[in-house]
Amino acid sequence: MTRLARTIDGEPMLGDDDGFVPLSSADPSLTKVKDALPLAAAGDLPTPDEASARRIPEDKLSFTAPLNRPGKLWGIGLNYADHASDLNEDSPTEPASFMKPATAIIGPESSIRLPPSDITNHVTAEAELALVIGRTCSDVDEAEVEDVIAGYVPIIDMTAEDILERNPRFLTRSKSFDTFLMFGSSLVTTDQVGLLDELSVRTIVNEEVAAENRIRNMMTSPHELVTFHSKIMTLEPGDVISTGTPGAKRIIPGDSVKAEVERVGTVSSDVVG
Structure with a gap:
């Protein structure tokens, strides 16, 4: 691999x-x-x-983290219908995209650090498959997407849910705290991963599976996400698209969190206050 x-x-x-x-x-x-x-x-x-x-x-x-300073960091909300139903939200009819700052990124030797409780008192963690763009491209046909993806990496994404619940326009703020995006230790090239459809993504907290689903159940597939975003903007080497989670779990100091993406890898972290 x-x-x-x-x-x-x-x-x-x-x-x-x-x-x-x-x-x-x-x-x-x-x-x-x-x-x-x-x-x-x-x-x-x-x-x-x-x-x-x-x-x-x-x-x-x-x-x-494998990339020192990634480019654009895209996240995708509610990309599994099951996750949308868990949150009592309607599934979006097109990718629910948002962006995160590079300052949120940490690597596998770091800890997830929760903000002070007077800022947020309800943070969730979620496992996701992320893809990394390998060459500059725009308006990419889905049949050509494999030629622009450098590889895949597991990530843990965090959300301050109570901030988001106050107003959906606060999504960027709720996602942007330091340590709120943990990358796995390595990027695995696409030829080593193969077809994605049958692979599973698991959110694991304190060694218990909190959520699990297969990539085939995404409403917008990873390749479709590349095509969609390449029609909005030019994608460049080092840009990252995190493809959505099967489900999130609330975390508190003392917890351990793991993202497990079949054939891609795992990343885990402890949670501190």
Whole structure:
């Protein structure tokens, strides 16, 4: 399974199931993970076997989010009909898109930090599959989407539900606190994941599955989301579209949260006040 990652000290890495090598040891022109995204989208990413360095076992490394400064961060609300019904909301007839700031991002070595209770006292966490754009594109036909996605990453997304409930126009505020978007440790290339339809996404809190669904049950598929957003704006390498959650769970300090995306990976975090 070919993966792109960054160590906790910021070194870009290229890996597979046998370990990781510095990305530049496989191609000296690749000094950042973002440099490798167009190659990943084109299916031309080198493998660790081509590197001049020896593999380092994954358990000997500590990772942060694979992208240092992603581009546009899109989230999609209520993309599973079951989740909309859980919230007693109507399913949208087109993608319910919103954006999040890059300052919300943390990596797997960090903790989800809840804001003070006088600002919000009801934060939920949700597992999602996110896709990362690999090349500049606009007005992309759905049949060509596979050629513009560099890979996939599991994420945990957070929402201050009580802020959102006061007014739906407060969505951006409710989603934008620091630590409210946790990335998994690595980006997995599309050729390693294969067809998405049968894969499951699970929100797990304190080792109990709070919500689970299969990607085939999304109202707008990941590929359709790329096409939809590319007709609104130019997409660029490092842009991220998080495709929606099967369901959220309220979290409090002391909880542990995990996002599990079949064949893509898991990311977990503790929750602190």
